[in-house]
Amino acid sequence: MSHQTPSLLDRYLKHVALETITPQLTKPVGVVPTEDYMTEMGYQRLGWRALRRRLIFASSGQAKSKLDSLALVGKRGLWLYFGEGQMGDALMDLAPRSLLKDEGFRMDLLTDKFIAHVFQNDPWFENVTDDASSLTEVPYDFAIVLSNKRRSLQHKRKYFRNLPWVSLLESFSGPDYHRAGYVTQRLSDLLSLDLTPAEFSRHACQKLKTQMTSDDFQSQTSEVKNAIGLCLGGVDPLRTYTGWSSVISELIQRGNHEFLLVGSGNGLAEAQRLQKQFRNSVRLHDYVGKCSIAQSHDLLAAAKGVICADGGLMHLAATTSTPMVGLFSSSIRPEWRLPSRPTVAFACASSADVNDIAPHEIAEKTCYVTDQLTIDQAALYLDGV
Secondary structure, rough: HHHHHOHHHHHHHHHHHHHHOOOOOOOOOOOOOHHHHHHHOOHHHHHHHHHHHHHHHHHHOOOOHOOOOOOOOOOEEEEEEEEOOOHHHHHHHHOHHHHHHHHHOEEEEEOOOHHHHOOOOOOOOOOOOOHHHHOOOOOOOEEEEEEEEHHHHHHHHOOOOOOOEEEEEEEOOOEEEOOHHHHHHHHHOOOOOOOHHHHHHHHOOOOOOOOOOOHHOOOOOOOOOOOEEEOOOOOHHHEEEEEHHHHHHHHHHOOOOOEEEEEEEEHHHHHEEEEEEOOOOEEEOOOOOOOOHHHHHHHHOOOEEEEEEHHHHHHHHHHOOEEEEEEEOOHHHHHHHHOOOOOOOEEEEOOOOOOOOOOHHHHHHHHHHHOOOHHHHHHHHHOOO
């Protein structure tokens, strides 16, 4: 039986497809194997997509000002963060801003309004804004852009067309990967640095300093120091945990009688159900749909422990020293989402639905991180962040 020789076009499509799903880094980071992703998606589909993006990038006029190193540029930089509007993604993608600060760079952040609000008063950025016009006269030496995609480059092309820039992901796109680890290694490569494992872990950890909230609200956070936080609601049904009633019952059996409810408006119905069921048996602090991102951060930082499904609030909790348990579907690698420290644990479903995780497993892991380990251990870990 004869085998048809691949055409020149097929070989080219396979080549460009492979380039876009293979990390261009000096050290490996967590990423779905290229062979697995190529088999899942098909090289022709990936190849044509990569080719379209190459043509769009070529027409952008940005190739001529792109740099391959930051070793010899000035220290005044602008981080243009566009194309990813989720808080969790931003906390991972912007994690190694601490590395730039340590290396003496003075960085500003230009991003969309919601992400700018999350990072207001950030100690690693000098200025955070969603107003590009306020920055056009600043004498920047370079810009950082997430990738070569059109959405990532839109503000660069419009407001800072001739400014030298570096791309963190370049053309890499598609497979799931350790976001914070990838950009940390990429910045290390751009700066010609060889980080120790401890340094790498510190810079690749999600970080967000507690923002200033009112004195009245600060007094409220002190009331939740003995509470287990439950992050309610979600957008994707497969990543929205609904077994909180059983989890609370399991935790009551293990000696926990105080709970903090946190979440946005899509968790209100669940909060009301829990209030109705447990109002006479436990102490519930219900803040679902009632507080800002900064206030939610303060509450999570003050709690005894936190349980949250993979999402924005989980990443917000990961920026605190509070012991936590993350809930994941089978399609996600928890170690690519959560920082590695003693007071962080995770529970994984056997399917794509986080609701397949047994409540008793969640309760057991919560008790482990809150009772068997001390918050002081996590605080020591975060001291240098």
